Amino acid sequence: MICPDEKCTGCGACVSICAKKAIILKEDLYGSLRPFVDSEKCINCGLCKKVCPNNQNLSFSKVKKVYVAYSFDKSVYNKAASGGIASELYKIAIKNNWFSMGTCFDRHTGVFYKEVKDVYDLDWACSSKYVYSNMLPAFNCYCEHLSKNEYAIFIGLPCQCAALYSYLNLKNKKFTENLFLVNIICHGVPNWKFLDEHLDFIEKKSEKRISKIFFRSKTADESHRGGNSYDYHLRCISDDSQEFYICDMHKKESYGNAFLSNLIFRENCYSCSYAKPERFCDLTIGDYDGLGCEVEYNNPVKQVSCVLCYTEKGNVLVKELKESCYLENRPLPEPFKYNGQLNYPSVPHKNRGKFKNSYLQTENFEYAVKKSLIREMYFSFNLFSTAKQFIKNNFKFVYAIYKKFKKIGGCR
Numbered sequence: 001m002i003c004p005d006e007k008c009t010g011c012g013a014c015v016s017i018c019a020k021k022a023i024i025l026k027e028d029l030y031g032s033l034r035p036f037v038d039s040e041k042c043i044n045c046g047l048c049k050k051v052c053p054n055n056q057n058l059s060f061s062k063v064k065k066v067y068v069a070y071s072f073d074k075s076v077y078n079k080a081a082s083g084g085i086a087s088e089l090y091k092i093a094i095k096n097n098w099f100s101m102g103t104c105f106d107r108h109t110g111v112f113y114k115e116v117k118d119v120y121d122l123d124w125a126c127s128s129k130y131v132y133s134n135m136l137p138a139f140n141c142y143c144e145h146l147s148k149n150e151y152a153i154f155i156g157l158p159c160q161c162a163a164l165y166s167y168l169n170l171k172n173k174k175f176t177e178n179l180f181l182v183n184i185i186c187h188g189v190p191n192w193k194f195l196d197e198h199l200d201f202i203e204k205k206s207e208k209r210i211s212k213i214f215f216r217s218k219t220a221d222e223s224h225r226g227g228n229s230y231d232y233h234l235r236c237i238s239d240d241s242q243e244f245y246i247c248d249m250h251k252k253e254s255y256g257n258a259f260l261s262n263l264i265f266r267e268n269c270y271s272c273s274y275a276k277p278e279r280f281c282d283l284t285i286g287d288y289d290g291l292g293c294e295v296e297y298n299n300p301v302k303q304v305s306c307v308l309c310y311t312e313k314g315n316v317l318v319k320e321l322k323e324s325c326y327l328e329n330r331p332l333p334e335p336f337k338y339n340g341q342l343n344y345p346s347v348p349h350k351n352r353g354k355f356k357n358s359y360l361q362t363e364n365f366e367y368a369v370k371k372s373l374i375r376e377m378y379f380s381f382n383l384f385s386t387a388k389q390f391i392k393n394n395f396k397f398v399y400a401i402y403k404k405f406k407k408i409g410g411c412r
C-alpha cells in the first residue's frame with residue numbers, strides 16, 4: 001500500500017514518479033480514483049511511497065497578511081467564482097512568461113489540468129468546478145519547465161499543491177525554487193463519476209447535450225447571506241450555446257445540494273491534512289466569508305476573495321496583484337473566524353453512510369442523494385421567516401383573525 005486508503009487524494013504523484021509505469025489510477029466502487037500497482041512490473045524501488053505527500057513531514061507556514069481582494073477588470077470579475085484573483089494571477093504569469101496550468105471541464109473526461117497560454121484560456125480556466133480534478137498532466141509539464149530554470153505558478157487545491165511540490169522536490173530540490181504555490185480554499189471534492197451521472201440525468205430529461213457547466217455566477221440576488229453572498233447555481237449550457245438548465249444548489253439541485261451538505265466527497269476530504277490555519281503554500285485564495293454581516297464592510301462590490309499571504313514569494317505575488325486588483329489589508333484573525341475550511345476538514349453529513357449503501361445497492365446517484373437528503377431538498381424552508389413573510393403578505397386577513405380571537409377571548 002502506498003498510503004492509507006482513506007488518506008489517498010488521487011493526485012497521481014506515485015503514477016508519475018514510477019519509471020516502470022507499474023502504477024495506474026483506477027476507480028473504486030464510488031468512482032474515487034486510486035493507485036493500483038502491477039506487481040509484475042513493480043521493482044520495489046519505493047519511490048511511490050517516498051513521493052506521496054501523505055508520507056511526508058511538510059513544513060507548514062503561518063499566515064503573515066490578510067487581504068480582501070477583487071479584480072478591477074470587469075470581464076474577469078464577472079466570470080470568476082469570487083473576486084477573480086486566480087485569473088489575475090494567470091494574467092501575471094502570462095505577462096512574465098511564467099508557466100501555468102488551469103482546470104478545464106470536458107463533458108466526457110471530466111476536469112483536468114491544461115496549460116494556460118494566453119488570456120483567451122482564462123475562459124475555461126476561471127470559475128470553480130466543484131468536482132475532483134485530474135492533475136496527472138501537471139507533474140511532467142511543471143518538471144520540464146522548472147528544470148530549464150523557468151518560473152512557474154501552480155494554482156490548485158491544497159492537496160494538489162503538496163503533491164506537486166513533493167514530486168518536484170524528489171526529482172530535484174532546485175526545481176521548487178522558481179515555483180509559486182497558490183492554495184485554493186477547499187471543503188472537499190466529489191468524484192467525477194457522480195457529476196457525470198448527474199449530468200447524464202439532466203441531459204436525458206432535457207434531451208440536450210451539455211457542453212459547459214457553471215457552479216458560480218454573479219447574476220443572483222445578493223441578499224440571502226447578508227453582506228457578501230456567493231451565488232451557488234448549477235447552470236448547464238448546450239452545444240448550441242443555450243442555457244437550458246439553472247437550479248439553486250441549496251434547493252432541489254441534487255448534486256449541488258449533496259456537495260454543499262458534505263454528503264459526497266472523497267473519503268480523504270473528511271480528514272484533510274491541509275484544512276488548518278497553517279498552510280503549505282505561498283498564497284491562499286478563497287471566499288471572504290463574514291464581510292458585511294459579522295464584520296463591517298461597506299464596499300459595494302460584495303462577492304470578493306480573501307487573499308492570505310504566507311511567504312516572501314507570496315508577497316511578490318501580492319505586489320504584482322496590486323496593479324490590477326483592489327486589495328485591502330484586514331486584521332489577521334478575521335477570515336479564520338468565519339471561514340471554517342481554514343480551520344478544520346468538513347464534517348461528513350449524518351446520512352453519508354445511508355448514501356453510500358444506497359448508491360452501492362442501486363448504482364443510482366439521483367436516488368441515493370434524494371433518499372439521503374429528503375429534509376434539505378424538500379423541506380428546506382425556515383418556518384420563522386416563512387411565517388413572517390405570510391403575515392406581511394396577508395396582513396389584513398391575519399389582523400381580522402387576530403381581532404376575532406381577541407373578541408372570543410374577551411367574552412370568556
Ligand SMILES: Cc1cc2nc3c(=O)[nH]c(=O)nc-3n(C[C@H](O)[C@H](O)[C@H](O)COP(=O)(O)OP(=O)(O)OC[C@H]3O[C@@H](n4cnc5c(N)ncnc54)[C@H](O)[C@@H]3O)c2cc1C
Pocket residue numbers: 079080081082083084085086087088101102103104111125126127128129130131132133155156157184185186187188189285286287288305339341
Ligand atoms: C472543489 C472546491 C471547493 C471549494 N470550497 C471552498 C470553501 O469551502 N471555502 C472557500 O472560501 N472557497 C472555496 N473554494 C474556492 C472558491 O470557490 C474559488 O475558487 C476561489 O475563491 C477562487 O476564486 P477566484 O474568483 O479567485 O477564481 P477564478 O478566477 O474564478 O479561477 C478559478 C480557479 O480555481 C481553479 N479550479 C476550479 N475548479 C477546480 C478544481 N476542481 N480543482 C482544482 N482547481 C480548480 C481554476 O483552475 C482557477 O485557478 C472551493 C473551490 C473548489 C474548486
